Amino acid sequence: MPSSSRTSRLTLRFLALGYLAALLAIPVAMVFYRTFEHGIGPAWEAVTTPPAQHAFWLTCLMVAIAVPLNTIFGVGLALAIVRGRWRGKTLVSAIVDLPFAVSPVVVGLALILVYGNRGWIGSVFADNGIRIIFSTPGMVLATIFVSLPFVVREVVPVLREIGTDQEEAASTLGASGVQTFWRITLPAIRWGVAYGVILTTARALGEFGAVAVVSGKIEGQTETMTLFVEQRFQAFDLTGAYAASVVLALLALAVIGTMTLLDRRKEM
């Protein structure tokens, strides 16, 4: 019996690791290998061309706008859902999950319908000379949309768990609603918020579908890192595609690393 249970345990472990290796580790390692096959030089050149640099900074801009907005909105909405007493809470809570359910391509097309030059909001802007679709504002909108649920989903359960006791105690001690939020609620949910921010960042970094649809993929103008990778690949510039992929992968690894560190601190 012991030997057979040991065998099955080893088989399980082998299957799990094999699964991970085949799907994740080997392909990612291959990207790194192909990038640095001929040394660092060519890879460095490929990611420092003006379009590559532009793509890098555009991706950073997407993250810099989408993450703070979704954090503020997410914490606010989570508070409204958990603490508020209003009709339609369940419905709103379900709608927040839409970006999880709807394909990013559909999101992109929907944004074009509304914000395109002929869309009913987009036309108003277009009349005033502001272009949303096929331009940075549209890409920001798409990034915000697809990364919207993370903070809400992370913060809602934490808010439920901490309950209202501490907030009520603060109010009997004279703290206003705003003071209670900054001094009691926010510190109590900080790990949930941090986790949500990291997931939002990771999603915003890696977004492809929705941004691809609304960007128009104009090189050096509306090309984020993910779009740049695809464009290099289509142009048979494999070194460029792999090198840019490595930059994206390193950013994502940094995000995951931060998350692991936070996880450890949370347990302390």
Place this chain on the structure above:
Amino acid sequence: MAIDVRNVSKSFNGFQALEDVSLSVPDGSLTALLGRSGGGKSTLLRVIAGLEAPDSGDVLFSGESVTTLAPQERGVGFVFQHYAAFKHMTVRDNIAFGLKIRKRPKVEVRERVDELLALVHLGGWADRYPAQLSGGQRQRMALARALAVQPRVLLLDKPFGALDATVRKELRDWLRKLHDEVHVTTIFVTHDQEEALEVAQQVAVINAGRIEQTGTPDDLYEQPANPFVMGFVGPVSRLGAAWVRPHDIEVLEDEEDGAVQALIERVARVGFEVRVEAALGDGTPVPILATRQQADELELHAGQIVWLRVHRTREFAA
């Protein structure tokens, strides 16, 4: 400061938590709200604190209505059953919270917190976090935090409910002494009749959203207004239509006028007390409380036929 609750009603989603409740709490007194869980006593306390708004009725502090005031403006100290400790703050910062909100000078905050730390015997624990304290210590910290802002009223919601029996007893005595020292009008909620009778000067018995009776512990025990109160504040036996305390039943060996025959089914000696379970001819059980001395004199044992004489009975209109 005296507190008056006038005709307060409150319901939650169709459940009537409080129904036309009126209560007077004299200035500087220590009052207990006693009742079963779900009876409305915590809701009443929360209405007084301003944490719940009553559907109708008024709450008055020193004769002035505070019904529309927010909790922040009422000057109450509130202590929660599960401590509501600010987990990310040290004991010192927890206690200082109300003072910092009031933007008191740093020196004053420090002095006041040190004073309170000594008062609640947490002097050496100032820089610990709540997670490092025992339940009893956390609740003392919560009390100090509530007292820091010199509240006009101290409200405690089942303050000892989450603690084990010995700590509960200890804190109960300590609260009594603390009240003698700081004299702030205090109301606490409990479902433990012993705790209410022992600690409070005035007890209000609450049942199903109504106040059944308000009075001193003696009043409630000796002159209960109805069978519920009589049964709730102490053990009770029924002899026909009469309600009687088990220690008001005398056990006799021989028949006497007015005594009824009974069969002893069980005798349990619990320290000084002897608890006797007897049954009348028709099988009605009658718990009796005797002293060890009485039990020894009569050699009480199971299977014995005795006569019961009742000293004081109460009859309540149906």
